[in-house]
Amino acid sequence: MDMxxxxxxxxxxxxxxxxxxxxxxRLLAAMRHAVFPGGARIRPQLCLAVARACGEDAPALTDxxxxxxxxxHCASLVHDDMPCFDDADTRRGKPTVHKVFGEPLxxxxxxxxxxxxxxxxxxxxxxxxxRLAALLMTLCEGTGAPDGIVAGQAWECESRVDxxxxxxxxxxxxxxxxxxxxxxxxxxxxxxxxxxxxxxxEAYQVADDIRDVMLQADQLGKPAGQDxxxxxxxAAADLGxxxxxxxFRRLMQAAIDSVxxxxxxxxxxxxxxxxxxxxxxxxxxxRVEREHQAAHLARPSVVTCIAGPA
Amino acid sequence: MDMxxxxxxxxxxxxxxxxxxxxxxRLLAAMRHAVFPGGARIRPQLCLAVARACGEDAPALTDxxxxxxxxxHCASLVHDDMPCFDDADTRRGKPTVHKVFGEPLxxxxxxxxxxxxxxxxxxxxxxxxxRLAALLMTLCEGTGAPDGIVAGQAWECESRVDxxxxxxxxxxxxxxxxxxxxxxxxxxxxxxxxxxxxxxxEAYQVADDIRDVMLQADQLGKPAGQDxxxxxxxAAADLGxxxxxxxFRRLMQAAIDSVxxxxxxxxxxxxxxxxxxxxxxxxxxxRVEREHQAAHLARPSVVTCIAGPA
Numbered sequence: 001m002d003m004x005x006x007x008x009x010x011x012x013x014x015x016x017x018x019x020x021x022x023x024x025x026r027l028l029a030a031m032r033h034a035v036f037p038g039g040a041r042i043r044p045q046l047c048l049a050v051a052r053a054c055g056e057d058a059p060a061l062t063d064x065x066x067x068x069x070x071x072x073h074c075a076s077l078v079h080d081d082m083p084c085f086d087d088a089d090t091r092r093g094k095p096t097v098h099k100v101f102g103e104p105l106x107x108x109x110x111x112x113x114x115x116x117x118x119x120x121x122x123x124x125x126x127x128x129x130x131r132l133a134a135l136l137m138t139l140c141e142g143t144g145a146p147d148g149i150v151a152g153q154a155w156e157c158e159s160r161v162d163x164x165x166x167x168x169x170x171x172x173x174x175x176x177x178x179x180x181x182x183x184x185x186x187x188x189x190x191x192x193x194x195x196x197x198x199x200x201x202e203a204y205q206v207a208d209d210i211r212d213v214m215l216q217a218d219q220l221g222k223p224a225g226q227d228x229x230x231x232x233x234x235a236a237a238d239l240g241x242x243x244x245x246x247x248f249r250r251l252m253q254a255a256i257d258s259v260x261x262x263x264x265x266x267x268x269x270x271x272x273x274x275x276x277x278x279x280x281x282x283x284x285x286x287r288v289e290r291e292h293q294a295a296h297l298a299r300p301s302v303v304t305c306i307a308g309p310a
Numbered sequence: 311m312d313m314x315x316x317x318x319x320x321x322x323x324x325x326x327x328x329x330x331x332x333x334x335x336r337l338l339a340a341m342r343h344a345v346f347p348g349g350a351r352i353r354p355q356l357c358l359a360v361a362r363a364c365g366e367d368a369p370a371l372t373d374x375x376x377x378x379x380x381x382x383h384c385a386s387l388v389h390d391d392m393p394c395f396d397d398a399d400t401r402r403g404k405p406t407v408h409k410v411f412g413e414p415l416x417x418x419x420x421x422x423x424x425x426x427x428x429x430x431x432x433x434x435x436x437x438x439x440x441r442l443a444a445l446l447m448t449l450c451e452g453t454g455a456p457d458g459i460v461a462g463q464a465w466e467c468e469s470r471v472d473x474x475x476x477x478x479x480x481x482x483x484x485x486x487x488x489x490x491x492x493x494x495x496x497x498x499x500x501x502x503x504x505x506x507x508x509x510x511x512e513a514y515q516v517a518d519d520i521r522d523v524m525l526q527a528d529q530l531g532k533p534a535g536q537d538x539x540x541x542x543x544x545a546a547a548d549l550g551x552x553x554x555x556x557x558f559r560r561l562m563q564a565a566i567d568s569v570x571x572x573x574x575x576x577x578x579x580x581x582x583x584x585x586x587x588x589x590x591x592x593x594x595x596x597r598v599e600r601e602h603q604a605a606h607l608a609r610p611s612v613v614t615c616i617a618g619p620a
Contacts, residue, residue, distance in 0.1 A: 022456050027461060075421075084414045111421070114424050137436075145422045146338070154336070157418075165332060
């Protein structure tokens with residue numbers, strides 16, 4: 001079974017468990033709307049890939065960790081989309097949860113997804129109690145205060161922000177949790193996999209900034225130009241489009257270089273390259289570079305003006 | 311050390327751990343505002359009392375369970391107070407989190423408190439891995455979908471609601487989690503303590519409905535008359551004030567009767583009676599009954615009109 005199918009099935013199983021007659025039906029519908037059909041599922045894929053690279057010996061626990069990570073990610077999207085933050089109408093190409101179910105249920109669906117993430121881990125973790133505690137800590141560190149994705153989002157409410165710290169928390173933290181949890185679910189030491197999560201997390205944030213500038217809403221599946229609109233820190237604004245693209249490539253290379261020596265190293269390298277191409281295709285980088293050079297040539301430089309032939 | 315002091319110290323310790331220079335300071339301030347100075351802390355007190363009754367042998371784990379329960383309760387209050395729900399200006403006698411820090415930080419502070427609850431449990435639970443998994447499940451069941459407090463709140467977004475199911479989830483679920491977690495933290499079987507949580511949970515919800523009708527905002531520490539204002543199901547509306555009070559007394563007695571045989575049974579009975587008096591003083595019940603009888607006597611009944619002497 002390919003990783004994406006495995007993740008979709010595991011997510012579906014968990015959400016179905018919550019479907020009991022005693023539950024408020026619109027809450028369940030809002031939770032399902034937030035999780036399916038889903039995006040690239042890159043975080044749980046990363047968790048699975050690292051678990052495999054570490055000689056996965058407890059697949060149900062890997063599934064639980066991967067599902068928990070994706071549920072936490074989906075919860076953060078539901079809350080980030082709400083009117084008091086991005087006030088976004090669309091996400092993953094369809095109306096956001098609060099647009100379909102209203103603000104109260106969007107708020108509660110996000111809360112319920114966070115709790116379901118920990119419940120998923122607890123349900124399977126009971127068979128692996130030693131690994132459960134470590135996995136829990138990893139997920140909490142990746143999501144809460146002081147350095148998880150909730151803290152990252154909260155930096156948007158501060159008057160002074162360090163771009164690196166903001167991005168490490170807002171995006172990087174859950175990528176680090178994904179790689180570390182993959183190792184921990186397989187009973188391995190997570191420390192060697194931290195670098196991969198850090199590099200990929202930063203690369204994804206940079207890619208998100210680039211895509212927010214370059215693509216249209218129908219290609220993004222969500223409103224475009226949101227960083228500028230909300231005056232959010234952005235690598236594309238800081239470094240320019242070309243600079244941000246070069247930085248993205250360097251981060252993806254660093255991600256590949258960080259993968260520890262293991263039999264699955266080439267498979268992991270392949271996954272990273274594939275994601276890199278999916279996020280920011282090389283052809284797009286080449287096009288932006290050509291346009292930049294053309295603009296540079298068309299506009300005579302000060303040196304040309306001064307030193308050129310009469 | 312009395313239970314309340316022990317809980318305050320344990321809560322303070324956990325919130326202080328999140329205070330690191332890398333964290334967004336306003337998020338930390340919003341979290342602290344949501345937790346301190348706090349209300350009666352009845353849920354964590356209940357957790358501690360049950361753990362003691364079960365021969366508490368891991369006090370740090372009891373503390374962690376009690377703190378986690380209170381953090382989850384505080385998180386639910388922050389989110390319930392937000393404009394898309396109760397739009398409350400005050401809570402526990404001071405401005406609500408969104409009034410002081412704005413909606414985005416109230417949303418995030420609630421999320422961060424939920425995550426901190428699980429992190430608190432994980433941090434101490436690593437020493438007691440078998441108990442950790444059971445405690446986690448108890449807390450998740452008490453808070454999430456299908457039957458936890460988030461589901462209870464979500465019943466307010468449904469067009470058809472069963473009052474009992476709504477109250478069991480909205481208030482009862484976290485009381486059940488409190489008694490069960492107390493037993494589990496002490497390594498005991500929680501099943502005998504479920505009834506106490508169920509009775510107290512329902513009694514608290516009924517008391518809340520009564521107090522919402524009887525008291526003024528300055529006595530409640532939050533806006534009064536909210537149930538009628540938001541057209542919420544309410545025992546006071548369903549049974550009348552006198553009927554609701556009688557029902558409350560019966561539930562408190564059932565709570566006392568449910569306490570399993572144990573050396574601490576009389577201490578537990580004392581705690582329940584003390585809470586009963588704090589919530590709805592006997593003097594208030596007597597006054598309402600007197601007023602009811604006076605009104606009944608002053609207004610001739612149909613029977614009197616027909617059968618009375620000319």
